[in-house]
Amino acid sequence: MKLKALIPTAAIALVMAACGSESASDKSAMPANASTVDSVMYYFGQMRAADYWRQTTNDTTLASESARQSYLRGLRAGMDAMRANDEAYNQGVLMGMQMSMNLNEFGEMYNVRPNTMIILQSITAGLKADSAVDISSNQREFTKLMNRLNAEREVRMAVESAKVLAKEGPVLGMTKIDSTLYGKTLKPVNGDIFKPGEKAKVNIVLTDLNGKEIKMRMPQEVTIGDRYVSVPIAQGVATMKPGEVKEFLTTAVVLMGQRSHQLNLEPTQPVRFTVTALPVSN
Secondary structure: OHHHHHHHHHHHHHHHHOOOOOOOOOHHHOOOOHHHHHHHHHHHHHHHHHHHHHOOOOHHHHHOOHHHHHHHHHHHHHHHHOOOOOOHHHHHHHHHHHHHHHHHHHHHHHOOOOOOHHHHHHHHHHHHHOOOOOOHHHHHHHHHHHHHHHHHHOOOHHHHHHHHHHHHHHOOOEEEEEEEEEEEEEEOOOOOOOOOOOEEEEEEEEOOOOOOOOOOOOOOOEEEEOOOOOOHHHHOOOOOOOOOEEEEEEEHHHHOOOHHOOOOOOOOOOEEEEEEEEOOOO
């Protein structure tokens, strides 16, 4: 990253300093006699403000006034941290900010408080050598330890999910199928349930407890007993009869794993999914 790559960021600094606390869409924030350069800075800032508003689509908490003011303070702090003509320092600042975000997510996901001093000591030791660090051996150890943390997290999330569902399932009139899956029949039909190996054409709709739909790509066909299908979906469909409609309750982490974080869902947040299952014609 050369210094010239920081010029657009510096432009935001000038724009925000000029705008003060006024709305980003208030054109009166730009002086009427602004130069061409100042005008470029202003409209560049407007585009970055538009980027921020796009983020609020996936995270509505960002739309609040307090969140916007907090964002501006962070923006200014980041720009003030940069030094002209010191690329190594600037790269360290950018990496430090990225690592801070990563560590925050890591701490939330694994319910721990990472020790940043260990990271700094490790990087310092790695940079003292005249040659590059052996990435392969470090990667192997890192992967092994992460697998252990993920296994521990899965156990913890399963226990917490079971507690949440034991509370919410009966409220919705559902019965327990598994510790992480409850269900009830919405449209009963006569006949036998699908047999292992049979295929079912399914229509699945996800919602939260308030009925708000959760947008996520779901399978349209399920083979009963297929271990590659999401566990709660496979378990639910395995209890159904052709033509039946059922509603199930699980949690975001059981259904989606770590993808729940990408959808801004808390891991143990209850998720309802309604399934219509039909036989697949040969």
